[in-house]
Amino acid sequence: DxxxxxxxxxxxxxxxxxxxxxxxxxxxxxxxxxxxxxxxxxxxxxxxxxxxxxxxxxxxxxxxxxxxxxxxxxxxxxxxxxxxxxxxxxxxxxxxxxxxxxxxxxxxxxxxxxxxxxxxxxxxxxxxxxxFGTVQRVLVEGTARKSDSQLFGRTECNRAVVFEGPTRLIGQMVDVRITEAPQRSLKGEVVTAQAVTCAAR
Missing domain, CATH: 3.30.750.200 (Transcription Regulator spoIIAA)
Structure with a gap:
C-alpha cells in the first residue's frame, strides 16, 4: 500500500x-x-x-x-x-x-x-x-573506485553504474544511458543536459 x-x-x-x-x-x-x-x-x-x-x-x-x-x-x-x-x-x-x-x-x-x-x-x-540501451535515473554517489575520472552512482533499482562525468554531478540525479551491461556494475553515459538535484524531486 x-x-x-x-x-x-x-x-x-x-x-x-x-x-x-x-x-x-x-x-x-x-x-x-x-x-x-x-x-x-x-x-x-x-x-x-x-x-x-x-x-x-x-x-x-x-x-x-x-x-x-x-x-x-x-x-x-x-x-x-x-x-x-x-x-x-x-x-x-x-x-x-x-x-x-x-x-x-x-x-x-x-x-x-x-x-x-x-x-x-x-x-x-x-x-x-x-x-542495455535503457536510460536509468542515477544518484551520483562519488568517483569510481578504479578511476577518479569516472563517476559512480546507483539506479532507482539499486544497481551500480559507472560513467564519465564532472565531479560537480556528485550528490545529484542524472539520466544515464546504459552502454555496457556486465553482471554487476553497469556502464553508461550521461544523457541529461542538466542534472537535477535530489532535493528537487
Missing part, C-alpha cells in the same frame, strides 16, 4: 525470505509460507512492475532434504531476484535451531549453496542484459 501512495520510494526492496520450503520456514519460525511470500511479491509488482527485489537465503538448515532445497530453487526461479545474500546455516549458541539434529554432510550443503548461487547469478545476468 505504501508503494502505491508514495511515488518517491525507489524501485528496490530488500524482502528477506530465507527459504522456499514451508516445512523449513516453519522450523525457522518465520511466520509465513512460501505462497504467502510470493503473494506479497505479486501485490508489490502489480503496483511497481519494475520493482527490483533482493533477499537472504539459508541452505543446509537442520533437516533440509533434497525436496526442500528444490522448493527453494523454485521460489528463486518464480520471483527473479536482482541481488541476494546466501549462506550455509551456522548454528548460534543458545538458539532453538542450535539444538536441532543435523545429519546433512557439509559437502551436500556446499553443493546446494553453489547451485543456488549459480541460479541467482544467472538471473542477475538476465536482468543486467535487459538494462
Amino acid at each position: 505504501v508503494y502505491a501512495r508514495v511515488p518517491k520510494l525507489v524501485n528496490h526492496l530488500h524482502l528477506p525470505v530465507q527459504h522456499g520450503s514451508d516445512r523449513i520456514l516453519m522450523a525457522m519460525k518465520r511466520g509465513y509460507t512460501a505462497m504467502e511470500y510470493k503473494s506479497t511479491v505479486r501485490k508489490l509488482r502489480a503496483i511497481r512492475p519494475d520493482l527490483a527485489l533482493s533477499s537472504d537465503f539459508i541452505v543446509g538448515f537442520p533437516g533440509e532434504t533434497d525436496a526442500d532445497f528444490d522448493k527453494l530453487m523454485k521460489l528463486v526461479e518464480d520471483v527473479g531476484y536482482d541481488s541476494s545474500f546466501s549462506f550455509i546455516f551456522s548454528p548460534r549458541p543458545g538458539t532453538p535451531a542450535a539444538a536441532l539434529q543435523d545429519e546433512t554432510p557439509h559437502a551436500v550443503k556446499l553443493a546446494r549453496l553453489q547451485r543456488l548461487q549459480a541460479a541467482l547469478d544467472e538471473n542477475v545476468k538476465r536482468i543486467s542484459a535487459s538494462r
